[in-house]
């Protein structure tokens with residue numbers, strides 16, 4: 162059955178024009194919060210009006226994930242709106258604007274932080290109100306903790322048990338307040354690692370990151386990408402290009418772990434179907450550095466930065482222009498976390 166499904170989705174991906182959804186990530190909707198994680202109310206309104214005027218379909222994350230799980234083609238030109246961290250301005254400012262447009266959206270919350278009243282966050286009454294209004298409420302770990310690796314002095318087993326506890330406790334609390342239980346985890350800070358993905362998959366969860374890229378039928382369900390839409394990314398010309406991105410049909414991620422373990426700079430190797438772009442037009446970047454893809458065979462390439470990655474989070478991005486959809490680019494981002 163599984164084989165038949167994957168055969169069908171392979172046929173679909175070969176026969177249909179390129180389709181993809183783009184997930185956007187917002188935090189604050191305010192003018193007096195840190196610019197890097199904020200859009201103003203006017204900017205949010207401008208984004209939503211742009212989706213409307215340019216025939217983007219704003220769909221709920223529940224529909225996108227259903228399509229991904231079932232292997233049915235993802236809605237074309239789809240946009241999924243998400244907010245992380247449950248700031249109070251999401252209720253006071255963003256929610257009425259999104260309701261005016263009638264657009265579905267998702268908020269990823271950390272229940273422990275809400276319990277503690279950690280900053281200008283939503284309270285549970287507001288979460289319940291939004292849920293009753295149809296907002297999808299999902300998991301951002303119990304305490305918004307760094308999840309990708311063991312804490313100092315912790316064994317791998319202790320760390321994974323602690324992560325499982327955090328994920329389950331958050332999901333239970335969300336269900337208790339809202340009745341919703343989606344089992345979608347947005348990794349705090351977008352930080353994940355191969356063992357964490359394994360855990361997320363075993364728990365039956367979907368894992369969602371903060372690296373950029375479009376979502377397509379071959380996207381890995383433990384690391385769905387999202388484009389940032391706030392701060393310097395809020396500008397409509399920039400956002401317009403992100404909305405016109407497509408997902409490479411990746412057939413093998415070659416077990417690339419975002420955690421940089423000893424080998425720095427790390428090597429990214431991907432195998433993909435080349436159906437709608439010219440492989441000579443594939444370009445990869447590490448920051449401002451252009452990386453030359455080395456092709457190992459017809460469908461597999463590898464890239465490595467020339468210099469060691471700095472401590473913290475960084476990315477390799479790879480893009481190629483679509484041949485069938487004018488103005489659209491295939492886009493893949495590989496996040497790295499270097500914490501020696």
Ligand SMILES: [Zn+2]
Pocket residue numbers: 245246301305349350
């Ligand atoms: Zn967060």
